[in-house]
Amino acid sequence: MDDLINEIAEALAGLSPTLQRAAAAVMENPGAVAVSSMRRFADRAKVSPPTMLRLARRMGYESYEDFRDVFRETLTGGRYRDRATDLRQQTREGGIARLVGATATAGIAALEQFSEPRFVRGVEKVATLIAAAPKTYIIATGATFGTAATFHYVCRMAQPALELVNIAGQTATDGIATIAPGEAVFAISSAPYAGPTIEAADYAKRNGAKVAILTDRPSSPLTRIADAAIFVGTRNPHYFPSKTSLNAALEAVSAAVAVKRGDAAIASIERFETALKNTSFYWSAAD
Incomplete structure (x- = not known):
């Protein structure tokens, strides 16, 4: 405050x-x-x-x-508790039907931001940075880590030079300790902002790396160090910030990265898919 x-x-x-x-x-x-x-x-x-x-x-x-x-x-002293109390009150007044409707309304409102020029420019700038960097570290902490992991799995098909940071036994800054000038980080965080994500992004910036971010508002502590930024709202009736808009934004970024990398992305996706088929990753009725 x-x-x-x-x-x-x-x-x-x-x-x-x-x-x-x-x-x-x-x-x-x-x-x-x-x-x-x-x-x-x-x-x-x-x-x-x-x-x-x-x-x-x-x-x-x-x-x-x-x-x-x-x-x-x-x-x-406890935003989650405060919002959970509000949630109970709203449910008493309107039941689960009202809760489900409010959740849908919030999700639709968040996705409507995607038509705004600011959002489109942000996606293109972030995708351009990731497509061009020799290596990009993806940084997210807490519940947002799962969102980042899905993005990493999908986007690395088109851009293999991606590394997901903050795996088991590793802090966010540990994971980028050897980051070099010209490399990049893609930091993902929304309010209440995770300290380890902010600290790691700061570390990367100080060491000459490019910083791309996905966050919820221009006043985010990540904005001041960003070379490319995407802003999406995460407000919903839940006690925890919504991941709907973050996931959808990351889908847009991964698609844009593939477009930016052109033939190299298509060749990389083909190699990835072939490897999965050759190792019988996909289930089939013949099995």
Whole structure:
């Protein structure tokens, strides 16, 4: 929360008078942000609710809820617990049917971002970096590691020069200890951001590597060191951030890498598929 308040203070002079009034109210009453709806806090700040949304987006958040979550996490000391409590309340009011519907709505909203020019540019820049690098290390921690593992399995068919970091017994920074200038990392993390992922990406940058990222908002701590970035929202009714948009974004990246590598990718995919067939990896009725 303190970092966000400092960011707001630094941005204050460049805001419109109305946004300045909203920002001042946030800096003066951070606790009220955590416990107030957008409309209620807007009344307190004497601005309109859309002004609060514009402030949240100006600070790099997709929604006011994402912005408020930063303050709620500090106040409650446990964002997951807080969201799980909200989840129980919502389910009491609308049942599982409402929960399932809200989950679908959140997933659709996240995927709609894919039509935005910023997203498309991000995918192309990240794919170009991965396709051209002599070696790319994929870094993810916690629940996001499974998402990264799937991407690694699929994308290495087209680009063999990929290495998945943070396997058993290895920390993220251990896995890139010998990274060289000109090589790359692809770091994947969304709020609440995993410290080992940020530290490893920082290490790579300091050692002359290129850094591509997939994250949830421009205010992510990964953004400041990124040479190429993709931003996708991960908000949903669950107590844990959604992986739907991250998985879909990675599908787009792996496809774009194959396109960028052209004939080399096609030859690599063919070799990979042939190896699987020759080792009877795929089940068949004849077996």
